[in-house]
Amino acid sequence: MKIDGKPYRTIWPVDGAVEIIDQTRLPHVFATVRLTTMEEAATAIADMWVRGAPLIGATAAYGMALAMAAGASDAALDAAHDRLYATRPTAVNLRWALADMVETLRPLPPPERAARAWSRAAEIADADVATNHAIGVHGLALFRALWEGKGRPERLDILTHCNAGWLATVDWGTALAPIYMAHDAGIPVHVWVDETRPRNQGASLTAWELGRHGVPHTVIADNAGGHLMQHGLVDACIVGTDRTTATGDVCNKIGTYLKALAAFDTGVPFYVALPSPTIDWTIADGLAEIPIEQRSAAEQSHVSGLTADGRVETVRLVPEGSACANYAFDVTPARLVTALVTERGACDASRAGLLALFPERSPA
Amino acid sequence: MKIDGKPYRTIWPVDGAVEIIDQTRLPHVFATVRLTTMEEAATAIADMWVRGAPLIGATAAYGMALAMAAGASDAALDAAHDRLYATRPTAVNLRWALADMVETLRPLPPPERAARAWSRAAEIADADVATNHAIGVHGLALFRALWEGKGRPERLDILTHCNAGWLATVDWGTALAPIYMAHDAGIPVHVWVDETRPRNQGASLTAWELGRHGVPHTVIADNAGGHLMQHGLVDACIVGTDRTTATGDVCNKIGTYLKALAAFDTGVPFYVALPSPTIDWTIADGLAEIPIEQRSAAEQSHVSGLTADGRVETVRLVPEGSACANYAFDVTPARLVTALVTERGACDASRAGLLALFPERSPA
Secondary structure, three states: OEEOOEEOOOEEEEOOEEEEEOHHHOOOOOOEEEEOOHHHHHHHHHOOOOOOHHHHHHHHHHHHHHHHHHOOOHHHHHHHHHHHHOOOOOOHHHHHHHHHHHHHHOOOOHHHHHHHHHHHHHHHHHHHHHHHHHHHHHHHHHHHHHHHHOOOOOOEEEEEOOOOOHHHOOOOOOOOHHHHHHHHOOOOEEEEEEOOOOOOHHHHHHHHHHHHHOOOEEEEOOOOHHHHHHOOOOOEEEEOOOEEEOOOOEEEEOOHHHHHHHHHHHOOOEEEEOOHHHEEOOOOOHHHHOOOOEOOOHHHHEEEEEOOOOOEEEEEOOOOOOEEOOEOEEEEOHHHOOEEEEOOEEEOOOHHHHHHHOHHHOOO | OEEOOEEOOOEEEEOOEEEEEOHHHOOOOOOEEEEOOHHHHHHHHHOOOOOOHHHHHHHHHHHHHHHHHHOOOHHHHHHHHHHHHOOOOOOHHHHHHHHHHHHHHOOOOHHHHHHHHHHHHHHHHHHHHHHHHHHHHHHHHHHHHHHHHOOOOOOEEEEEOOOOOHHHOOOOOOOOHHHHHHHHOOOOEEEEEEOOOOOOHHHHHHHHHHHHHOOOEEEEOOOOHHHHHHOOOOOEEEEOOOEEEOOOOEEEEOOHHHHHHHHHHHOOOEEEEOOHHHEEOOOOOHHHHOOOOEOOOHHHHEEEEEOOOOOEEEEEOOOOOOEEOOEOEEEEOHHHOOEEEEOOEEEOOOHHHHHHHOHHHOOO
């Protein structure tokens, strides 16, 4: 998407190196970083200069290319895989991208591996862009129908939670892809951006990327969305997902369930955008079967921001001696989800709905 | 309640002056302030050194006493009323307490007014304590029944939102009164404290007062409560209210509605504690009839906390150019409320429930 008029992806090759945006410095500082070695790519993943499953996968793929450029023996191939895999071993896309790279490169003679690694990494990045573009097209159709059904009002209010934007992918994003397309198509979208405590991905990343592309938006406390929906100030919600069950339950950033409840209570459509690899076809009951990660209590007790004199400072919010807990995700039951929006189209949040789009997953 | 073992109220007379806790410095600094003039009392209210409707009312009453001690003419009486009223003209308890003081004092000869003003202010403060104590007794019965009904588990988990604690009243608080009583009675309460963005009254004030009294508690993001309820980690919710309709709709801090939805969806009791003066008998539909205040966007875009080297610093959370909105309250429909807990007992959140406790409000 655009940053102040100039098109960007979140990762791009330049002269035998790879450039990324250092997302740890957003929203207060926009800085790109050039990665010239596999080790630098590993650091970029481990230290979360890049985040979001698809972008992590693409960065790992380019990390393999950087490794092959420095030396393409079988031993180097295995060492690069293992080093990059160790950065964030629970990331599914990371594992998948690294396995793909090894599978692609190992059959080749070492002298051919570097060139193929660069081209395969680019294919992986382009495939993510294509998937998200397709999600955007299907979501745009839903937004357009809403807008036209309401008589083309001067403002179409969309609420989103966390960051499922282009910063989390190679381009477009998942939940934000239909928003960017609607904006670019002249539909007057305005986005209510949930702050998304405790890590504030909405207030920092979503607000930043929408603002840089020029999409009107307003940051609100996570507490506010229900009130807005009660008063007719939200036309639809759209969020991403970390994991979706075969029955349509949605595991996403903590607080998603509360917004889905409010949407259901007030008759507001609640959409979930997802690339199909996030569907876990082995799980039927999200609430019972998906373990919820607890992260550091310090993310809740402390927060970072920009001081009046331009320094980034971390401050403590809670009194000494008070414990904090930090649950990272929750599960929104399928009954609260209006539709899942995948790269193949939108469907009911149900096993039947998903199988209609992905018939190859039907039991034999 | 107690601060590290020593009993406190939020306001107390000392040697012809009045002392308060400067709540703007909590939770990082505990400091008391001596108010020696009516003007200082007005500043304490206007600058929110004291907050919470009952405490504002008591502070205004003591402000009238300070004024009468300095000069008790009719003109001084009116001037003190008008000065104190102007501090926060929308506060119902402020208006009520000032009217009560003027009505009490005007019939008296000026030389008798100061002594009566001190005693009347003390009566107003004591009446608030008695009301909250009664709410606590009735709420305690509910918590005890829950705890015993569950076979006296090792931990009774109560979730609360915002600060309806003793810091907002003269003592006990409203929603927290039953929690303090349960703790003091040996029921092993543990409190999930919603951070309560954007002003963080939970993370700062509720966590501080529970901690100082010794009540086990954990601060969580406002996003987390639904997940905790889904997993059986909340036995009951209890919150305060700024305004309750004659039909039992509850206007309280923004985000209360979302917690009530989750409690309803998961079968967790949702209690609202209220002194009866917060019931607005003229309103039947909270959603349609109660206007929701919008506060400064800066409360959402910026936050204050303690730096590692012990300074209180304000930092900006959102990118330059992103708008913020700050809705202060929302309305929880009566259908989501398990019971209202008043100083006369608990009742259904309905007109019939309220009138059974307050029959004097029945239409003639």
